[in-house]
Structures are given as structure tokens and as C-alpha cells.
Amino acid sequence: MRMxxxxxxxxxxxxxxxxDAARAVRRAGADAVPLWHADADLRGVHAVVVPGGFSYGxxxxxGAIASFAPVMGAVIDAARRGMPVLxxxxxxxxxxxAGLLPGALVRNAGxxxxxxxxxxxxxxxxxxxxxxxxxxxxxxxxxxxxxxRYVASASVLAELEDQRRVVFRYLGDNPNGAAAAIAGxxxxxxxxxxxxxxxxxxxxxxxxxxxxxxxxxxxxxxxLTATAT
Amino acid sequence: MARxxxxxxxxxEILDPQGQAIAGALRRLGFAGVGSVRQGKHFELDVDxxxxxxxxxxxAETVLANPVIEDWTVRRA
Numbered sequence: 001m002r003m004x005x006x007x008x009x010x011x012x013x014x015x016x017x018x019x020d021a022a023r024a025v026r027r028a029g030a031d032a033v034p035l036w037h038a039d040a041d042l043r044g045v046h047a048v049v050v051p052g053g054f055s056y057g058x059x060x061x062x063g064a065i066a067s068f069a070p071v072m073g074a075v076i077d078a079a080r081r082g083m084p085v086l087x088x089x090x091x092x093x094x095x096x097x098a099g100l101l102p103g104a105l106v107r108n109a110g111x112x113x114x115x116x117x118x119x120x121x122x123x124x125x126x127x128x129x130x131x132x133x134x135x136x137x138x139x140x141x142x143x144x145x146x147x148x149r150y151v152a153s154a155s156v157l158a159e160l161e162d163q164r165r166v167v168f169r170y171l172g173d174n175p176n177g178a179a180a181a182i183a184g185x186x187x188x189x190x191x192x193x194x195x196x197x198x199x200x201x202x203x204x205x206x207x208x209x210x211x212x213x214x215x216x217x218x219x220x221x222x223x224l225t226a227t228a229t
Numbered sequence: 230m231a232r233x234x235x236x237x238x239x240x241x242e243i244l245d246p247q248g249q250a251i252a253g254a255l256r257r258l259g260f261a262g263v264g265s266v267r268q269g270k271h272f273e274l275d276v277d278x279x280x281x282x283x284x285x286x287x288x289a290e291t292v293l294a295n296p297v298i299e300d301w302t303v304r305r306a
Contacts, residue, residue: 061295068292097295104297106239111246151243177244213297 005030008045016053024200028217040070047084049090063093084128085192103152108223109177117144117209119171127190128223132215139212141202148196150178216229237294238269241246
């Protein structure tokens with residue numbers, strides 16, 4: 001019997017996009033396993049998606065309270081052992097606050113909440129979540145965030161570029177003033193990826209601008225198969 | 230119990246668009262002479278006397294502020 005990969009999708013108080021993330025996981029052919037913020041139990045999943053929204057009302061700082069949630073302790077431990085983790089929007093903010101990814105997301109330059117279909121370039125197709133893209137591919141997925149401006153120290157930015165850990169970059173006008181137009185980055189082991197735009201909203205042309213988001217969710221299945229063999 | 234105050238400010242090199250918006254509003258309202266504004270956070274904690282300075286600094290560094298983007302000060306009021 002061939003086991004279907006289980007991909008956990010966390011729900012925090014204030015999560016909005018856990019439903020679409022689970023749908024994207026299922027569309028890629030995996031089981032979407034709901035995970036609850038208050039349970040330090042990953043229910044045997046092989047990878048985790050930290051979805052978008054406004055966890056804990058964005059109190060203190062976006063993602064700050066969520067990064068201390070019981071489930072995140074388990075996610076951090078598993079990520080340090082190589083489990084793939086994807087953080088989308090608020091999930092990206094949470095992964096930065098948790099220290100799984102460097103840098104931080106701050107208020108958009110110009111203060112506008114940006115909500116639009118955003119062109120991106122896939123800069124690195126050798127991460128656990130992007131192997132089904134070609135490096136240099138241009139994709140369109142929704143961007144919807146008020147605090148999406150990626151910042152990091154000059155040394156961290158240089159390290160990200162040197163190690164080719166900028167995974168997605170904004171094309172066209174920089175929508176939020178992010179450093180080096182960075183839309184998404186990965187960890188040093190290339191298993192943890194965070195991005196501000198929402199690939200889970202772009203899995204079906206019926207409901208999104210494209211199906212350009214699907215490869216993130218299929219890529220991780222290939223990464224899990226490669227790990228298992 | 231003692232009152233402890235933690236002030237958190239965006240690092241100088243971090244663009245503070247909220248502060249800029251406030252400065253712009255002040256100019257529009259006719260308040261002359263305000264050069265720039267930066268917006269931060271002010272926390273007041275009531276803590277047992279037994280809580281030492283090291284613990285207070287750890288609270289500030291790990292929870293109240295994000296050292297990547299913010300500076301902070303801790304003082305007993």
C-alpha cells in the first residue's frame with residue numbers, strides 16, 4: 001500500500017487562508033491534515049504549511065504571538081530536523097519571528113494595504129517547495145498584505161544573495177518597498193520557505209488569476225519522496 | 230510590585246512610514262518646526278520585586294521587541 005503524504009495546515013485564532021491552503025494541498029494530491037495552534041502535536045505529518053491571516057489579531061507584531069504557540073515549538077523542532085515548512089504571508093511573518101527564517105516583515109512603504117495579482121520571478125528552483133518550477137519562471141499570484149516589506153541587515157541580505165536563498169522576487173513596481181524586491185526566501189537547508197504572496201489562492205483559474213501556485217504544493221511531494229528513498 | 234517601563238523603537242535604519250505619515254499630517258495642520266516623527270511602543274509591566282534585571286531584559290529581547298528591526302530600553306519606574 002502506498003502511503004499518501006500528510007501535509008499539516010495550522011489554524012491559529014485569526015488564520016484566514018487555512019481553508020485555501022488545505023485545498024491547494026489536496027489539489028496537489030496529498031492529504032491536508034488540520035493542526036491546531038494550541039496542540040504541540042504534528043499528527044505525524046511530513047510537511048507543514050503555516051497559512052496567512054491575522055493570527056492573534058496581529059497584536060504586538062505580526063506573527064509574534066503565533067511564533068510562541070505550542071504547535072510552533074513542534075514545528076521548529078521538526079524543521080531543524082529537515083521537515084519542509086512553507087509560510088505564506090502571515091505564515092512568513094511567523095517563521096521570521098520564530099527564527100526559522102532571517103529578517104522581518106514590516107509596514108509597507110507608503111502605508112497602503114496592497115491587494116493585487118502580482119508578477120513574481122522564481123529565483124531558486126532547488127528548494128523543497130519550488131522544484132517543479134524552472135529557475136527564472138515568471139508567475140502571477142495574489143498579494144494581499146499591509147506589512148509585507150521584507151527587511152534584513154546588509155550582511156543577512158548579502159548572505160541570502162550569495163547562497164541563492166532569495167526564492168521569489170517581485171517583478172515590475174516593488175509593491176511594498178521590500179529590500180531587493182524580495183518576495184520570498186528559504187532556509188540554509190532549503191527546506192523552509194516563506195513568501196508574502198499567496199500561491200494557495202492561485203491553484204485554479206476559476207477562482208484565481210492563474211494556477212501558478214500549484215507547483216509549490218507538488219514540489220514538496222517530490223522532496224518528501226526523495227527524502228524517503 | 231514594581232512598575233517597569235519598556236520602550237521599543239524601530240531601528241534608525243528601518244524606514245518608519247507611520248512616523249512619516251504623522252509628520253506629514255502635522256505639516257498639513259500647520260504645526261511648524263516638526264522635522265520628523267518616529268513611532269514606537271511603550272509597555273508598562275507590573276512585576277514582583279523578585280524579578281531581576283536579567284529576566285526583564287530577556288522579556289524585552291525575546292517578546293516585546295524584535296531585535297531584527299527594533300531597539301529597546303528597560304527601566305524601573
